[in-house]
Amino acid sequence: MPIFTCENLTKRYGPVLALDHVNLNIEPGRIVGLLGPNGSGKSTMIKLANGLLTPSEGRILIDGKAPGVETKSIVSYLPERTYLADWMSVKQLLKFFQDMYEDFDRDRALAMLNHLNIAETQRIKQMSKGTREKVQLILVMSRRAKLYLLDEPIGGVDPAARDYILNTIIGNYEPNAAVIISTHLIADVEQMLDEVIFINGGHIIRHTPVDEIREQMGMSVDALFREEFKCF
Amino acid sequence: MRWEFHNESPIYAQVMERVERMIVSGALSPGERLPSVRVFAQEAGVNPNTMQKALTELERGGLIYSQRTSGHFVTEDQAVIIKAREELAKLQTERFLQSMQELGFTAAQAAALLQQRLEQTKEE
Structure with missing residues (x-):
């Protein structure tokens, strides 16, 4: 059974159609790239999956259920912008995650934080942007979730931090979980993806295994994306 | 890395x-x-x-x-490793010939160039 399903999923903001009757299934155990230009509907889809928005039409299902309290306990979400209060210390954050999520593995998070020499007393506001992103990702990936929704996890960090973040994703997601990564930095993520979804103007224009793109078209996902989204 | x-x-x-x-x-x-x-x-x-x-x-x-x-x-099993080594060498040769062909050289011309290169190495 798919872990993530969209059925005729539609979202309107006033007259603007952000998602237009989208149908989609994602199976467990897959790492999927949700790729599209700015304003294509990527973030809208992720916010709908989190219950931060409600569909105008159609529905979205996570493990067969509409987003709500129950799905929040199996979905680990990394928002595009930080949602952690910046006065909080690492220690408080760990406590917060432990209280919020039953599937949070505190030891795993601690081990990763120690490895980066981040002290428990350090506060978010004292951290560099790169460190803040890493800490957030560590917390999100330390949950034993069934679905990880990562909205632009590597946007705005330097290449070394990018590698760290991608490695942390590969090394920590639950094998039976699905990971959805929304990004426009395709070249950086493509070697870790099983499938890609190209989204544009609220439509899914392609949902293909990465191997197929390379085998049948002889090109990288990045090259295909550039071709299909060429600006005239 | x-x-x-x-x-x-x-x-x-x-x-x-x-x-x-x-x-x-x-x-x-x-x-x-x-x-x-x-x-x-x-x-x-x-x-x-x-x-x-x-x-x-x-x-x-x-x-x-x-x-x-x-x-x-x-x-x-050394035999399996030796065979894999030969396969990789064949593949490498194919690639060499392929790229020489793209430059407009026939296999024979490529071989001649390779021979020349070997003789140079000997002289050094």
Whole structure:
């Protein structure tokens, strides 16, 4: 059974159609790239999956259920912008995650934080942007979730931090979980993806295994994306 | 350090070749245990499913074998390793000829150039 399903999923903001009757299934155990230009509907889809928005039409299902309290306990979400209060210390954050999520593995998070020499007393506001992103990702990936929704996890960090973040994703997601990564930095993520979804103007224009793109078209996902989204 | 990949073939095929080269060159010794799929995938910067697929293919070719509980090992069968080494050499030769052809050289001309190069080396 798919872990993530969209059925005729539609979202309107006033007259603007952000998602237009989208149908989609994602199976467990897959790492999927949700790729599209700015304003294509990527973030809208992720916010709908989190219950931060409600569909105008159609529905979205996570493990067969509409987003709500129950799905929040199996979905680990990394928002595009930080949602952690910046006065909080690492220690408080760990406590917060432990209280919020039953599937949070505190030891795993601690081990990763120690490895980066981040002290428990350090506060978010004292951290560099790169460190803040890493800490957030560590917390999100330390949950034993069934679905990880990562909205632009590597946007705005330097290449070394990018590698760290991608490695942390590969090394920590639950094998039976699905990971959805929304990004426009395709070249950086493509070697870790099983499938890609190209989204544009609220439509899914392609949902293909990465191997197929390379085998049948002889090109990288990045090259295909550039071709299909060429600006005239 | 993540492994570098080119765009012309699937990642799993490139991972396979890379591991083959590690075995043939002795960077991985006969009988050596490979890192777990997850750790190996992390090292390469690829998806664990991709690493699994590459290892399954290599296992099919006999270059590695797996034990259900303890993971993947490099074969101890020298004949298999020698054969893989020859296959890789053939592949390399194909690639050389292919790129020479793209430059407008026939196989015979390429061979002549190679011969010239060998004689130069001898003189040095």
